[in-house]
Amino acid sequence: MTDAPLAGADATASRPPAARVQHLTKTYGSGQAMVRALDDVSLDIHAGEFTAVMGPSGSGKSTLMHLCAALDTATSGTVVIGDRSLEHLSDKELTRLRRDEIGFVFQSFNLVPTLTAKENILLPLSIAGRKPDSAWYDEVIATVGLGDRLGHKPNELSGGQQQRVAVARALVSRPRIVFADEPTGNLDSRSGAEVLELLRSSAADHGQTVVMVTHDPVAAAYTNRVVFLADGRVVDELRHPDREQVLEIMARMAEPGA
Structure with a gap:
């Protein structure tokens, strides 16, 4: 891997935040x-960037993601996705937001075992009654490198291939923001690196x-950026x-009284 920053990353600071x-x-x-x-967290998620949220167990990182992804409701405070405040949306509007503007990648892949890779990728669009943009679909498939595996079911794919299907599923609807919860947690180091490179290129090359x-x-x-909780x-x-640098901060956070 390379630790070089994503191309054009600093330009994102001038854009309105995605969240x-x-x-x-x-x-x-x-x-x-x-x-x-x-506890009174304020944070901008910059559009077109790849952001990591880190912290020890119990630090609140998964809670933060669930609140930002409209999977849970806050006790107080505000989450704004694009220009819409989640606290002002009805249940129906929240469901539509999760479907149309938010993509998810989970540690456990969350693929439907009876569907092919292609059917899994297109499932969110099918549920929404939408047809894929054929040019964008082709670009996503080329990016994830699954063109010869689209007819295979999850049990016929490696863990890394299943996670790439999950990433493609998250990207194909062109959501405003993709949330990935420990996406390499069930993968070996090589497959994990492939998925991370894929997520990085989706930010660097496709915004x-x-x-x-x-x-x-x-x-x-x-x-591009790591936020520590x-x-x-x-x-x-x-x-x-x-x-x-990440290890240094994590070690400092683990010190008594930190």
Whole structure:
């Protein structure tokens, strides 16, 4: 791999953010049993960038992703996707937003075992009653390198190929933002590198906004930017990270009293 920054990454700072988090708090339980998963987090997700969110277990990184992806609701604060505040959307509007403007890549692939790779990729569009843009579909398939595997079902594909199907499924509807939750967690290092390179190129070459939750400093080094959480708060940030810089901050965060 290379730790070189994505082409044109700094230009994204002049664009409106793909997502904006303002004073976001999420609590569970009440009284002495209350857990504060997120504590007054404010953050811009820059359009066209590949951003990693890192932090120790319990830091709030998965909670942050779920709130930004409209999979959960905040206790207080605001999430804005594009120009729409999630707190003002109805359940029907949230469902449409998740379907049309948000893509998901999960650690466990989440493919339908009875469908072929092509059918899995096109499933979100089929559910929405939309036909794919044929030129964009061809470009996505070429990018993920699955042209000769489209007729295969998930059990006929390697783990890396299944995750590439999942990435293609997330990209084919041209969402405003793609959220990836530990996308290389179930992959060997070679397959993981292929998926990370694919996510990186989707940002660098196609202007896709990608947010990845990860615990892996090697994975984080593929991104434009790393945001570090601890105890539900943003505590640090790196631009154009490399593995050693990420490890240094993680080690500092692990020190007693940090």
